[in-house]
Amino acid sequence: MRNPRLLALLAGPLLAALVAFMDTPAGLTLAGQRSLAVLALCVVWWVFTPVGLPVTSIMGLALLPLLGAMPAAEAFALFGNQAVFFVIGVFLVAAVMLETGLSSRISLICLRKFARDENRLCNGVLFVSWGLCAVVVSHAVAALMLPIVLELLRALSLGPRSNTAKRLLLSMAWGTVAGSNLTLLSSARATLSLELYGTYLTKYDLPADPIGFLEYSLGSAPVSLASVLIAALVLRWVFPPEGLDLAPAVKQLDERVKAMGSISRRELSTLAVIATMIVCVVSFGREYGMGTVALLFSAILFSLQTLKWEDAERYVNWGVALMYGGAIAIGSALHSTGATTWLIGVLMPASDISPWATLAGTAVATAGMTELVSNSAVIALVMPVILPVADQVSMDPRVFAWAAPISAGLAFVLPTSTPALAMVFGTGHLRIRHAMPGLIITFFSLLAFLLAARFVWPLIGLPVTP
Amino acid sequence: MNDTRILLAVSTSRYSQHLVDVAMSEAERLSSSGAVAIDVLYILEEEDLQHISKRVGDQGFLGLSTTADVMSTLGAEHHRMALLRIDEVKAAAEPKGFAVSVSEVTGRFVECVLEQAGNTHYETILITRADRPFVSRILFGSEADRVARMVKKEGLGHVIIDEDE
Numbered sequence: 001m002r003n004p005r006l007l008a009l010l011a012g013p014l015l016a017a018l019v020a021f022m023d024t025p026a027g028l029t030l031a032g033q034r035s036l037a038v039l040a041l042c043v044v045w046w047v048f049t050p051v052g053l054p055v056t057s058i059m060g061l062a063l064l065p066l067l068g069a070m071p072a073a074e075a076f077a078l079f080g081n082q083a084v085f086f087v088i089g090v091f092l093v094a095a096v097m098l099e100t101g102l103s104s105r106i107s108l109i110c111l112r113k114f115a116r117d118e119n120r121l122c123n124g125v126l127f128v129s130w131g132l133c134a135v136v137v138s139h140a141v142a143a144l145m146l147p148i149v150l151e152l153l154r155a156l157s158l159g160p161r162s163n164t165a166k167r168l169l170l171s172m173a174w175g176t177v178a179g180s181n182l183t184l185l186s187s188a189r190a191t192l193s194l195e196l197y198g199t200y201l202t203k204y205d206l207p208a209d210p211i212g213f214l215e216y217s218l219g220s221a222p223v224s225l226a227s228v229l230i231a232a233l234v235l236r237w238v239f240p241p242e243g244l245d246l247a248p249a250v251k252q253l254d255e256r257v258k259a260m261g262s263i264s265r266r267e268l269s270t271l272a273v274i275a276t277m278i279v280c281v282v283s284f285g286r287e288y289g290m291g292t293v294a295l296l297f298s299a300i301l302f303s304l305q306t307l308k309w310e311d312a313e314r315y316v317n318w319g320v321a322l323m324y325g326g327a328i329a330i331g332s333a334l335h336s337t338g339a340t341t342w343l344i345g346v347l348m349p350a351s352d353i354s355p356w357a358t359l360a361g362t363a364v365a366t367a368g369m370t371e372l373v374s375n376s377a378v379i380a381l382v383m384p385v386i387l388p389v390a391d392q393v394s395m396d397p398r399v400f401a402w403a404a405p406i407s408a409g410l411a412f413v414l415p416t417s418t419p420a421l422a423m424v425f426g427t428g429h430l431r432i433r434h435a436m437p438g439l440i441i442t443f444f445s446l447l448a449f450l451l452a453a454r455f456v457w458p459l460i461g462l463p464v465t466p
Numbered sequence: 467m468n469d470t471r472i473l474l475a476v477s478t479s480r481y482s483q484h485l486v487d488v489a490m491s492e493a494e495r496l497s498s499s500g501a502v503a504i505d506v507l508y509i510l511e512e513e514d515l516q517h518i519s520k521r522v523g524d525q526g527f528l529g530l531s532t533t534a535d536v537m538s539t540l541g542a543e544h545h546r547m548a549l550l551r552i553d554e555v556k557a558a559a560e561p562k563g564f565a566v567s568v569s570e571v572t573g574r575f576v577e578c579v580l581e582q583a584g585n586t587h588y589e590t591i592l593i594t595r596a597d598r599p600f601v602s603r604i605l606f607g608s609e610a611d612r613v614a615r616m617v618k619k620e621g622l623g624h625v626i627i628d629e630d631e
Contacts (some may be wrong), residue, residue, distance in 0.1 A: 052524040091527065098532065139526030147539045159550045160481075188527070314531035317523050374525040419518075419526035426518040426540050428478035428547045 008048035014102030016041035019205065020067055025342075032339035034067035038330055039339070039384075042367025046377035053377055054319035069180040070333040078332055079325035082291030083195030087188045087324050088316075089294025093274055094140035095315035096307040102267045103144050105137055105260055105333040111148070112253045118164060120239040121249065123232055125149060126171035130228045131395070133179025133186040135274060140315075142176045148256075150427065155252040156244055166434050167239035169424040174235070174441065176420040178227035180375075181407040183217040184290070186224075186277075189379045190216060190405040191290075192324055196331040196383040197401040211401055212286040213278075218460050219402045219452070224324035227410070230441045238437045270306050273297060327380035341388040348392055355395040355465045359453060362386055363407035363446055372418045375408040382408070399464055403449075410445045412438025469503040469565070470496045473588040473623070474555065475579045477509040478544045480610075481551055485594045486558050486626040492590050492626065493564050503565040507550045507582050510572040514542055523591060545570075579613050580620070588623040593619050 020037035024030055038060050045056040061079075065072035097103040107128050114124025125145070132141045149172050158165035180187040194211050201209060206438075277297035281290050301307040334340045362382070370378045382404050390397035411417030413435045417423035424430055453464050474489050493502045515537055523533045552568050559566045571578050584592055595610045614625040 049524070052520075054524075095529070139522070139528055140532065143522065143526075143528055143532045143536050146536060150539060150543050153543075154546065160547055161483075281591050313529065315529040317529050319524065319528040320527035323527070376525070419522045419528075422521040423519050423536060423540070426514060 002059065004048065005050045005178065005293055008044055009023065009050035011048075011205045012041040012044035012050070015044055016063070020124050027345070028342045029337055031069050031333075032337035032342055034069040035330075035333045035337045035339040036343065037067060038063045038069060039334060039381075040329040042330060043381060046139070046381060047373050049374075052319060053374060054322035056377075057245070057323045057330070057380075060330045061326040063282075064329060064333050069337060070329070075329045075333070078199075078329040079321075081195060081325070081328055083191045083198075083328060084291040084321050084325045085291035086184075086294045087320055089291070089298050090137050090185050090188055090191070091140075091278075091320060092294075092298045092301065092307065092312055093135065093185060093277070094137045095312050096270050096301055097274070098138050098140060098144060098315055099307060100264070100267050100270045100310045101260065102270050103132060104148075105263065105267065107132060107145060107148060108253060108256050108260070112250070112257055115246055115253055117246065118244055121152070121246060122164070122171050122235060122239075123168045124233055125152075125168055126175040126228065126235065129172050129175030130182070130224070131177040133176060134182045135185055135278070136174040137188065138180035138186050139419045141179065142172065142418075142423055145172045145176070146423050151252055151256075153251050153429075155248040156246070157248075158244075160429055161170050162242065162429075163239040164242050164244055165429050167235050169427060169429055170435065170438075171231075171235055173418075173420040173424045174231040174412055175228060177409065177412055177418055178224055178441075178445075180418075181220045181224035181227065181406050183221070183280075184213050185407060187375070187405070189321065189375050190220070192327060192376060192379050193383055193401050193405040195324075195328050196379070197387065197397065199328060199332040200335050200384075200387045200397060203332065208285050209398065210289075211398070213281045213290060215460055216402065219457055219462060220406050222452045222456050223319065223406050223445060223449045225408075226452075227441060227445040230444045230448075231412070233255070234437050234440050266306055269304055270301075273301055273304065273306065314407070323376060327376070330417055331384040335387070340384050341391075343385065344388045344392060348389065353393050355393050356450075358389060358393045358395065359399065359403055359464055360404055360446075360450060362389075362450055366404055366407040367410040367446060370408045370411040371414045373416075375405075375411065375418065378408045379404055395429075395464065396462070398462060399457075402462070403453070406449055407446070410449075412441045433446055453461065469501045470499065470589045471586060472496070472502065472504045473507060473564045473579070473583060473586075473591045474504055475507045475509065475575075475582070475591065475613075476551060477511050477514075477575055477592045478547055479514060480509075480575065480594045482594050483554070483630060485592060486555055488626060488628050489555070489592050490558055490562065490564075492592065493559070494562070496589060497564070503567065504555070504559050505582070505586070505628065506552055506565060506566060506568045507578065507586075508552060508568065508570045509543070509575050510544050510548065510570065511575055512572055513574055515544075576609050576612050576616070580616055580622075583622040584620070591617055591623045591625045592597075593625065593627055 016037040019040045024033050042060045064070040064075045091282045110128045111124045114120045282292045387397050498620045556566050610627045617625050
């Protein structure tokens with residue numbers, strides 16, 4: 001087959017039609033069967049992306065009422081949920097940080113401090129990329145850091161055979177991948193996961209138990225920290241220093257820092273608004289909803305003219321709202337029709353699997369999938385299916401609200417996994433074999449994840465086993 | 467009398483030092499029957515950049531401005547890489563007395579190679595495989611193999627495909 005896009009485009013609806021119109025299996029409702037048909041189409045389209053991710057979401061959303069899986073009013077109402085607006089807020093924060101130049105200033109000043117020898121410079125790129133992800137969504141950090149790293153390569157005259165060039169580029173990519181697990185602002189997938197967990201509770205009339213910004217970050221940050229430290233060691237080991245004279249790079253950084261001048265009033269107000277927003281999300285996010293707080297502070301950014309609407313349009317792809325809104329509606333339909341509970345009952349009839357084996361298996365499978373598929377799509381596919389498993393193996397389903405997004409952020413090898421890796425591979429300096437040591441980072445990060453689940457999560461009230 | 471010509475087709479993702487070495491061996495072999503010239507065709511593959519643009523926009527959900535900045539940054543780096551690699555070919559060829567001419571084009575690899583090979587008669591066309599998993603080549607085909615098939619069909623010269631280093 002020489003046209004994989006067309007194959008995937010046709011396979012999705014064909015598979016959906018097959019699932020939708022086969023005899024309804026015992027124990028599954030017709031609405032549940034139709035929900036699974038929508039899921040089948042989304043699996044094929046999200047995995048092979050014959051169309052953009054948001055297009056798959058809106059197709060799924062349209063099919064839910066058309067096939068009778070969910071009333072139209074209910075499906076469309078899910079578009080207005082908190083998670084979608086929090087994600088919009090996350091991207092607006094990234095937009096204002098890029099537009100005002102505040103993120104460039106922070107990264108250049110930090111890199112200048114690190115630029116004393118090759119090791120420190122490379123570690124500087126790694127840790128600055130990682131640290132910025134605490135506030136700015138990781139893909140935007142990658143887009144910000146790429147030109148800075150390439151400027152360093154040019155200043156140092158590093159060509160395609162340079163190990164330092166490879167190390168600097170991988171430091172940027174791996175720093176942002178590890179950083180994507182730092183906080184709820186680091187990636188949108190964690191918010192999607194929390195919302196899918198929320199819809200699961202609602203549909204099964206379980207007590208609402210919202211997970212807060214600080215709570216989530218305390219559970220995910222240790223894994224993120226472990227990943228970045230392991231990445232530093234692996235990079236140092238695989239790409240040892242070449243003995244370069246860093247003077248041209250230092251000069252370049254000095255010139256860039258000097259050209260920026262002193263910090264502007266606009267940058268200061270951006271800093272103040274974002275810092276206050278984070279404090280408010282932590283303090284009031286659980287009570288009023290993180291989406292509400294994000295909306296309020298987005299409006300403040302626009303009111304202060306720190307961010308203009310045309311800037312927001314240039315920096316944010318609004319498809320993000322369609323992608324997440326649609327994914328939440330599809331997840332909700334799968335829960336409310338009992339489709340995923342039925343599916344898990346068929347796939348996992350025995351319930352004697354230990355919770356730890358389930359957790360480890362989920363993490364490994366999710367981390368594996370995310371090397372090939374967008375991590376947002378992985379969450380949209382994994383979460384609705386995995387949540388009913390918790391009941392089968394006597395686990396708290398909350399565990400998966402952390403487990404899925406963290407392990408979906410452990411893709412360190414293939415350019416198909418994240419935009420950051422696609423960008424650094426796109427420079428032409430790297431081949432897949434150069435990023436293969438990323439498997440070591442994935443392995444030890446998974447280990448760190450299990451250790452965090454065993455020793456850290458109980459401290460935030462999240463025991464894996466009751 | 468016209469020189470015997472070799473076409474060395476390279477791009478950001480299709481280049482290896484070994485390919486350059488193979489080109490020199492081939493030029494030395496052909497030089498026994500007269501002067502040899504090497505035409506380096508450097509292709510800036512638009513499709514590669516479009517794939518990355520798609521990932522940044524559709525999967526990273528970054529806006530048009532950010533995506534355009536990333537593309538322009540990568541385009542500039544591709545051009546710098548092209549110059550460095552062309553210098554490598556010249557450094558290998560010129561001491562041996564082979565003339566090197568260079569052209570830099572933007573487009574799809576297969577089309578660019580076929581167009582160049584159609585305009586000038588080449589004794590040998592040298593290309594390298596992009597670094598892709600074997601399974602991917604089996605499932606989705608190989609552009610290098612496609613060039614070889616088309617060149618053979620059109621009778622445009624002899625193709626040597628080198629494995630990426």
